[in-house]
Amino acid sequence: MIGMARERRLAEIFVEVADSLVEDFDVIDLLQRLSTRCVELLDVSAAGILLADAHGELQVIAASDEHTRLLELFALQHDQGPCVECYRTGAARTNIDLARAEATAGWPRFATRARETGYSTTHAIPLRLRSRIVGTLNLFQTTPHRLGDDDIALAQALADVATITILQQRTLEQSHVENSQLETALTSRVLIEQVKGVLAERWETSVDDAFAAFRSYARAHHLRLSDLAKRILAGAFDTSEIPAPEPARPEDRSD
Structure with a gap:
C-alpha cells in the first residue's frame, strides 16, 4: 500500500485509536488491532507488541496473529533477541538479515527459530514516550526487501501510538500509576x-x-x-x- 491510499488508511487508524481512548477502554483489544494494522500498512508478515514487566523482561501483549510458533518466537525475546537490545538501548534495530551470522551474533537461538518459522528479516522498534521506554514493536518479513526510511518512521509512529494507549498521557508522571497500568495489561x-x-x-x-x-x-x-x-x-x-x-x-x- 503506497501513496495516498496508505495516507488515507493511516488517518483512519489514528482516528480509530483516538475514538478508543475513552475511560476504561480495552487496551488489549486496541493493541491487537494496532499489531494487525502494522502488517497492513508496512507490508510485513507479522507484528507483535512486547511490554516490559516489573523485572524488565519483555512479555508478549499483542500479536498480529495468534499462531503458537509466532507467539513462541516473540516470547523467546524475554532473554535474547533484537527486541531486548532495542528495549535496553532505546534505539531501533531495523532490516536485520536473519541469515547473516554477524547480524545475529548476540542471539543465535532466536535467529535460528525465526528462520525455521519462515522469516528472513526482522525489525525492533522501541515503545517510547519522551525518555521512557516501556517495550518494543517487533516486525517480521518472509521476503528480503528492505523497509525504507519512510516505513521505519511510520513503524515508530505506530509504536508511539501503542505507547500512548498503554500509558495515557495524563498519568505519565505518576510512576506508581504507570507501573499499575503495565502490570494490568500483562x-x-x-x-x-x-x-x-x-x-x-x-x-x-x-x-x-x-x-x-x-x-x-x-x-x-x-x-x-x-x-x-x-x-x-x-x-x-x-x-x-x-x-x-x-x-x-x-x-x-x-x-
Whole structure:
C-alpha cells in the first residue's frame, strides 16, 4: 500500500485509536488491532507488541496473529533477541538479515527459530514516550526487501501510538500509576492466553480460531477481553453463548 491510499488508511487508524481512548477502554483489544494494522500498512508478515514487566523482561501483549510458533518466537525475546537490545538501548534495530551470522551474533537461538518459522528479516522498534521506554514493536518479513526510511518512521509512529494507549498521557508522571497500568495489561494477556487454550480444547479447534471467536463475541457485546476471560475462567459464563468456530482441519492446527 503506497501513496495516498496508505495516507488515507493511516488517518483512519489514528482516528480509530483516538475514538478508543475513552475511560476504561480495552487496551488489549486496541493493541491487537494496532499489531494487525502494522502488517497492513508496512507490508510485513507479522507484528507483535512486547511490554516490559516489573523485572524488565519483555512479555508478549499483542500479536498480529495468534499462531503458537509466532507467539513462541516473540516470547523467546524475554532473554535474547533484537527486541531486548532495542528495549535496553532505546534505539531501533531495523532490516536485520536473519541469515547473516554477524547480524545475529548476540542471539543465535532466536535467529535460528525465526528462520525455521519462515522469516528472513526482522525489525525492533522501541515503545517510547519522551525518555521512557516501556517495550518494543517487533516486525517480521518472509521476503528480503528492505523497509525504507519512510516505513521505519511510520513503524515508530505506530509504536508511539501503542505507547500512548498503554500509558495515557495524563498519568505519565505518576510512576506508581504507570507501573499499575503495565502490570494490568500483562495480567490481562495471561488471562486471555488461558482462555484461548480452554476454548480451543473445548471446541476442538485451533487457538487462532478460538481467539477470533472469543474476541468477536466480546466486541459484539461491548465486553472487555480481560473481563470476559475472568468470567470464563471462574465458571461464571456459559461459553455455549459464544458461537463456536468450525473445527480446524488437522493440517491447520498449531504445532
